Amino acid sequence: MRPDASTFERVLTRALGSGDYADAFYEYKVTRSFRLQDGRVHEGAIGVSCGVGIRVVSGERAGYAYSDDLSEGALLDTARVAALIATGGGARVESVHLPAGPEAAIGLYGDPEPLRLRAESATYVDFLARADVAGRAADSRIATVNATFAVELQDVAIATSDGRFVSDRRPLVTLGVQCVAAGKVRGTGFCGDGGRTSVDFFERRSPEDVAREAARIACVNSDAVETPAGEMEVVVGAGSGGVLLHEAVGHGLEGDFNRQGTSLYSGRVGERVASELVTIFDDGNLPGERGTVAVDDEGTPGEHKVLVERGVLRGYMQDRQNASLMGAHSTGSGRRQSFRFMPQPRMCNTYMPDGDSTYDEIVASVRRGIFATSFAGGQVEISKGDFVFMLAEGYLIENGKLTAPLRGASLIGNGPDAMNRVTMVGNDGRLAGRYYTCGKGGQYVPVGVGMPTVKLASVTVGGSGVAG
Amino acid sequence: MPDEVDVAREVVELAMRAGATQADASYTVSDRFSTEARAAEVVKLEQSVARGVTLRVFDRGAKATLSTSDLAPERLRAFVREAVDAARFVAADPHGGLPEPGGFAVDWPELATYAGDVRARPAEEKIADALTLEAVVRDTDSRIFNSSGSRIADATSTFALANSYGFAGSYRSSQVAASTAPIARDGDDKRPGSYGSAARSYAALEPIGSIARKAARKAVASIGARKPATMRCAVVFDRDVASLVLSDFFAAVNAANVAIGNSFLANRIGDRIGSDLATIVDDGRLPNGLGTSPFDSEGVATRRTVVVAGGVLQTFLYDTYYARRLGAASTGNASGGGIGPNNFYLLPGAGTVEALVASTASGVFVTDTIGFATESVTGTYSRGARGFLIENGELGRPIDGFTIAGNLVSMLGALDAVADDLVFDQGIVAPTIRIAEMTVSGT
Numbered sequence: 001m002r003p004d005a006s007t008f009e010r011v012l013t014r015a016l017g018s019g020d021y022a023d024a025f026y027e028y029k030v031t032r033s034f035r036l037q038d039g040r041v042h043e044g045a046i047g048v049s050c051g052v053g054i055r056v057v058s059g060e061r062a063g064y065a066y067s068d069d070l071s072e073g074a075l076l077d078t079a080r081v082a083a084l085i086a087t088g089g090g091a092r093v094e095s096v097h098l099p100a101g102p103e104a105a106i107g108l109y110g111d112p113e114p115l116r117l118r119a120e121s122a123t124y125v126d127f128l129a130r131a132d133v134a135g136r137a138a139d140s141r142i143a144t145v146n147a148t149f150a151v152e153l154q155d156v157a158i159a160t161s162d163g164r165f166v167s168d169r170r171p172l173v174t175l176g177v178q179c180v181a182a183g184k185v186r187g188t189g190f191c192g193d194g195g196r197t198s199v200d201f202f203e204r205r206s207p208e209d210v211a212r213e214a215a216r217i218a219c220v221n222s223d224a225v226e227t228p229a230g231e232m233e234v235v236v237g238a239g240s241g242g243v244l245l246h247e248a249v250g251h252g253l254e255g256d257f258n259r260q261g262t263s264l265y266s267g268r269v270g271e272r273v274a275s276e277l278v279t280i281f282d283d284g285n286l287p288g289e290r291g292t293v294a295v296d297d298e299g300t301p302g303e304h305k306v307l308v309e310r311g312v313l314r315g316y317m318q319d320r321q322n323a324s325l326m327g328a329h330s331t332g333s334g335r336r337q338s339f340r341f342m343p344q345p346r347m348c349n350t351y352m353p354d355g356d357s358t359y360d361e362i363v364a365s366v367r368r369g370i371f372a373t374s375f376a377g378g379q380v381e382i383s384k385g386d387f388v389f390m391l392a393e394g395y396l397i398e399n400g401k402l403t404a405p406l407r408g409a410s411l412i413g414n415g416p417d418a419m420n421r422v423t424m425v426g427n428d429g430r431l432a433g434r435y436y437t438c439g440k441g442g443q444y445v446p447v448g449v450g451m452p453t454v455k456l457a458s459v460t461v462g463g464s465g466v467a468g
Numbered sequence: 469m470p471d472e473v474d475v476a477r478e479v480v481e482l483a484m485r486a487g488a489t490q491a492d493a494s495y496t497v498s499d500r501f502s503t504e505a506r507a508a509e510v511v512k513l514e515q516s517v518a519r520g521v522t523l524r525v526f527d528r529g530a531k532a533t534l535s536t537s538d539l540a541p542e543r544l545r546a547f548v549r550e551a552v553d554a555a556r557f558v559a560a561d562p563h564g565g566l567p568e569p570g571g572f573a574v575d576w577p578e579l580a581t582y583a584g585d586v587r588a589r590p591a592e593e594k595i596a597d598a599l600t601l602e603a604v605v606r607d608t609d610s611r612i613f614n615s616s617g618s619r620i621a622d623a624t625s626t627f628a629l630a631n632s633y634g635f636a637g638s639y640r641s642s643q644v645a646a647s648t649a650p651i652a653r654d655g656d657d658k659r660p661g662s663y664g665s666a667a668r669s670y671a672a673l674e675p676i677g678s679i680a681r682k683a684a685r686k687a688v689a690s691i692g693a694r695k696p697a698t699m700r701c702a703v704v705f706d707r708d709v710a711s712l713v714l715s716d717f718f719a720a721v722n723a724a725n726v727a728i729g730n731s732f733l734a735n736r737i738g739d740r741i742g743s744d745l746a747t748i749v750d751d752g753r754l755p756n757g758l759g760t761s762p763f764d765s766e767g768v769a770t771r772r773t774v775v776v777a778g779g780v781l782q783t784f785l786y787d788t789y790y791a792r793r794l795g796a797a798s799t800g801n802a803s804g805g806g807i808g809p810n811n812f813y814l815l816p817g818a819g820t821v822e823a824l825v826a827s828t829a830s831g832v833f834v835t836d837t838i839g840f841a842t843e844s845v846t847g848t849y850s851r852g853a854r855g856f857l858i859e860n861g862e863l864g865r866p867i868d869g870f871t872i873a874g875n876l877v878s879m880l881g882a883l884d885a886v887a888d889d890l891v892f893d894q895g896i897v898a899p900t901i902r903i904a905e906m907t908v909s910g911t
Contacts, residue, residue: 028538034557037728042561044554045805046547048536060506064514068537078516084591085513121557144729180729186845188730227850229873229909230698260506262616262651264658340518379838379852382616383651383658386869388839388852410839410850410871412909460695462850462871464907 015079019086033150105294134208138215158299183222192435227409227463233369240432242449255322274419291348298334349448355425385415426453472628492631502621529564573763583669608684661687693866702831710898723790742880752810759895817886847876
């Protein structure tokens, strides 16, 4: 199915024309999933994404075209369309040469053959049934359990006009469980896990565990009261609190926004952008995590990147085009949703290493504020740096203790402003459950986030309860 | 090259031969173009044809689906067999299966879903549009110093559907979108503005100059914005933001959410759920509408459905499956394997936006929101926001860094003004609205 080296050579030679650089991205991705609703397996689904995307880069310009027809004729036509943006200059007659076969990326995904082949559907359906039983048994208030189990295997090959030819075989497994509890109000709880690993993952992290956690959150939320409104101290919980780093800082450090000067972090490498308690990494090399890339979608190996070190901005996340325009190197951050999209600089797994405080010290230091245990997601506006994130589970803190659970609210802040207000960092860092997906420019890619418990001196909390 | 409908029919036959008791299949061919200009340069040019097959197979009412861009005959056959096999692992379901044969679209009026100018317009002119949009937006005001780019994108598609009852149909559609995202300088701060518009044809698209001026005004008008005080007050949502609120409301009338306990409107049909200004309609047959089609993704004829009439909930929006489950009839809202809006809109009022603001003693006027926290289970609504203070019936200083919060139920009840500025430039649209009281959280 995958075009061979000589086909890619002819296609890339046609594409390159007068451009600086051309690449071809081949993808064959199969996703198999089952969905459980109301105690019954409700639907099975198979998704197949198959095609080649061809890009031609010329300075700031990029042309792109894709084809789901893998014949050489169709690929040559696609190359011609992709090259339209780079025509006009004196065409260089230059042939592209590739190795005879692709070099397989060093796997970071557990088993060499990631998906076990035995009785797949039966296994997946069994996971869902076990999650359902455990979710309902967890608490008599649980009224509904909905769950999805998905297994994806994405084969990619990237061939470039400068002679790179690499392949990668990427598994992704995800179990997501949603519970609804009928208490004072109807409370929802969600928990998901999985990663770029084999289905064996769920022998260590059982479907029952995932379901019980979703049920616990649903029950907490079914007792929740209205969140207060106004500025207050906020403690962000370990794990999914990493959404804060992803939104408040991460997006602003992506190479495209900084090359264009549209990010508030543009031109600020070496400057102080956060409290000196703040260090932030983005890592494509963590084995088995959702955001891990043995090679990115341009064929560059994933890296461990220091974004912010003790409050000082150290560097951006780069794909090839933006790196080349900024005189930097690609950090293995060129990612795309599928062959139908050009790559963009994207985060992989973004997290903060441990600080010195204990969880107890941090919570005890707050007289009145909010403890944000976990987030359902977030969003940022790049130029000004305003971000919001949405509470999935949270509590009031009164006199150093967690008290009433709070109903869903948004927290709003400004990236650098919030990062300057980090006054305590815990020693309990961990990565969040593996189910986050990041959207940018209409493209969705799996990512990881993580953080220790962190205290922010003041954040605007968007509840509907006005105190006093 | 076989007709698109024939491809869909062949896939249905493959599924029936593989053992499905019922099946439907669609084949979509979509010709897409997009270009982006930044400063004086064309920086992106993308052009492709996307093809895809989606298949639903039923066995004892149990459903499995296949969605694939791999149309090579042997592999397509193998995946169809795999889908039929997957359905065996799904629970038997008395409500599952194709629509009743009487419900399919038979003929339909001209709905103007397709415009010839989208394919006919030369790429050079579309590129020139993007360059013009970028140039005008940067020239509008000297404080605009940068942009995230100006974009023109279009697509023409053929959607063909066939099923094992013998229904077969297809229709063409087109869409054009233009958008731009300028950034104004405010001391050391950057103030983004963005605006876009869409239509079925280049002829019907909002003029480039108008799109540019609106985006530029948004960026410049927010210069000097500060956090407002925390308060309870009237909130005016401009039409773009009101459309997002209506999208949140759609989730609560989506019968799938109702059936699984994920909607705060379950069991509320016939109840007053909003003020008498709240009349909400779903119309699949609106000529030129971006949500218009002759039939939904199951082949059921689209129609006009009044969802909320003068504040009273009339119906949910159904596909065939959830209609059977909830004892109703499909409203022609099946969409890509779930339930989706056709043209879903809030009926406009009589007065202008200016008059609406003038009648507001004090409050906030919201022009942008960020976040997506609405829970359809409880209706809890909370968003980050930007806009202006309203003082004595006039727009005052720009504000940002605040949130607005409430509950969709109480918001609909407190809907006390609706302006006349409804424009069908998306599938879900609303005019400018005012909610009498919500919580604004700032300092």
